[in-house]
Amino acid sequence: MSEEIVLSIYRGDADGGQEVEYSVPLTPGMVVLDAVHQVQAHQAQDLAVRWNCKAAHCGSCSAEINGRPKLLCKTRLDDYVGQTVHILPMQTFPIIKDLVSDVSWNYEVAKKIPAFKPATAVPFRMQQFDVDRVQEFHHCIECFLCQDVCHVLRDHDAKDEYFGPRFMVKIAEYEMHPREGGDRIPLLAHEAGLNMCNVTKCCTEVCPQHIRITDNAIIPLKERVADQYWDPLRALFRRKKESPTNQSV
């Protein structure tokens, strides 16, 4: 008989719940999502889990495995031999059922970001060297694991004060585009709450796409905000244009 692995999966909804143990046969190279599907097909038809591509391209199957935010499809079970694998939904968002959380807040935030606004007409002439920087941000699969781990959102529940790392990456993608003609620096300084981030880099650590969120998106954006809002000469200039109530920085 083949080796078995024990999964302890959270079963419940908004009214509460608890972890339930399931045992599944281990096959070579098996990922956690495979095991969850096994449970679904043979032991608990109504076990709720999101997934799509099973190849770490879509970012649907985000969850917390033994306390770490991870993609179920990219986490190998042979990393957990001899251990019970605890699988919980992302804790920063409200639960819908079992491993599925309500991530709709993220889609509301996305709508607040002004779209890309090219300064010149297509086709663009841009060197690879110039687009390398933004292409890193285009790797984002919107799994929201960075949002899940961000302590501003998770521990302080400050969702009305900070858009979160995912959307800093999105804004950086537009702002650093060589042909961008828009300006989202006031948005970052105010509503997007960039100053809420105190660069603990937890988001970078959990990113399954290895985007250097803090170093390459957040810090350069902070520099741009500082340039515009903290440079003494510019600040003087800006005070003439803006009403005092807008100056929250």
Add this chain to the structure above:
Amino acid sequence: MAAQELATLESHQYDVLVIGSGGAGLRAAVQAAAVPGVSVGIIGKSLLGKAHTVMAEGGVAASLGNLDQWDGWETHFYDTMRSGHFINNYRIVEVFAKEAAERVLELEEWGAVFDRTPDGKIMQRPFGAHTFRRLAHIGDRTGMELLRTLQYKAISQNIDVFQEVTVTKLFRDENGAVSGALAYYRATGKFVLFRAKAVVLATGGWGKLYKVTSNSWESTGDGAALAFRIGAELMDMEMVQFHPTGMVWPPGVRGLLVTEGVRGEGGLLYNSEGERFMLTYDPERKELSSRDVVARSIYKEVQAGRGTPHGGAWLDITHRGPEFIKRKLPGMYEQYLTLADVDITKEKFEVAPTCHYTMGGVRVEPETCATNIPGLFAAGEVACGLHGANRLGGNSLADLLVFGRRAGDGALAYIQGRDDVADVPGSEIEAEMQRVLRPFSISQGENPYQIHEDLQEIMSNHAGIVRDQGMLEEGLAKLLELKERAQNMAITGSQVYNPGWHAVFDVQSMLTIAELIFRGALARKESRGAHWRTDYPDELPEMGQWNFVQDLDGDAVRVREVAVPVMPQELAQLFERGMAPGVYASQQQAKEK
């Protein structure tokens, strides 16, 4: 239960309702919503931005000619018709080839950042059976870039987005025109009614019919099945594409796509004896032959006992060096390293054919994507006519853009002058609700997951990469038996986010489609493109005159031969020189010099 739900039913009304939030659906919605005053709703089975479009890797085909100046729409047309083995609708292909480049540039305008050529233009890579370097790309995650760009474009417009909603039925009014859809929210299980003047279907394909597949759970043919049940004509259903290179090992990842970009960037195929077998099967195009040819070649090698340990072929790109591979194929590098413990910069890896795409689908009109049902439009993989008997890599992403836009325009033109949205009778809604809730009231019934597994077994063994009359007939008989069993699918739990319940509708869609694949494959007594019959091994000119169109005749499936539209002379002459138009033009100019 249903009567009670009917009294409190949530209802929405739109000028244009788009079903499917992948590339084609989003492009259609963006187009329709660009007109002020037109209300647009879009429904997706998953969260926004997760649709199967993200899995497209290699690129989007468009004759920009950024690297090869001799490329143009004529050569893209030529390549697409040839790879489709001439049962494509020539006008659909013509429109497609002419408009693809413009649609790609539009993406750049909306924020997509393609890889660049040395002189700063959009980079294009070679791909199977494309005469020139043609696929605009972003590493090996082009589909994601396309989907994300369209997603953010859509949310910047006035479009209502419904996420994680499953449509179970389309309605027609007394004049036969489409009038709306009944759906339910996957999260809560609550029903929701959509009434609409026009409906665009953009629900993708049905790769989940097969066990070894590159497709996500969503690819269950819902749109095609929904349309078929209300009288739509489906065409070329026998044409299922098996991508030559899917992952083979470990078992959990079997079928996962390995982009054609690996071969596009120089990857070579070997059998277990170290022979580069594509030199034998297609000396001219070698590894970059069309997908049907490469998939069959790998299959034949394995059958001849020259397969790899887990029944595939070796793919080797190590000669391009680690830096190049990590830059051009970062997703593939990561995928093999994390899921299979293989470093593709250092070693060859195993690949085998995997079900990838369905060329058949809802029959549409080339200019507007209109179906035979008034007010119903279809675009993307669910539609039919562009790819013929075999799809070229990169053509599906271009398809989404070109015909997503055209379907949006088609819907806009259709709603002109139509002020009222037809009512959907309460009795029809209630009957559908009862049908949808039925699995809850059955005890000791069939497990939908088991039915799906059995269906995949039947399709893989009887309607896969290789077919013959006996195999197909036996498969169809098994399928009809399975359909009977599926009448009795039962589920447990509540209506709240219940995947078992959701699986019931996926399975119902797939069972509807599966029968059409068998009937189409039995009718096409020849081998053409992806449809390979060992009892009719040759491509037969008389068969090439027909598309097989299927629709409902009462409760029975009717299969008809419909003539493939004949190209006008100015297009037909492109094939008379024995070489691609771009190649011919370049040779002519060389001669003049």
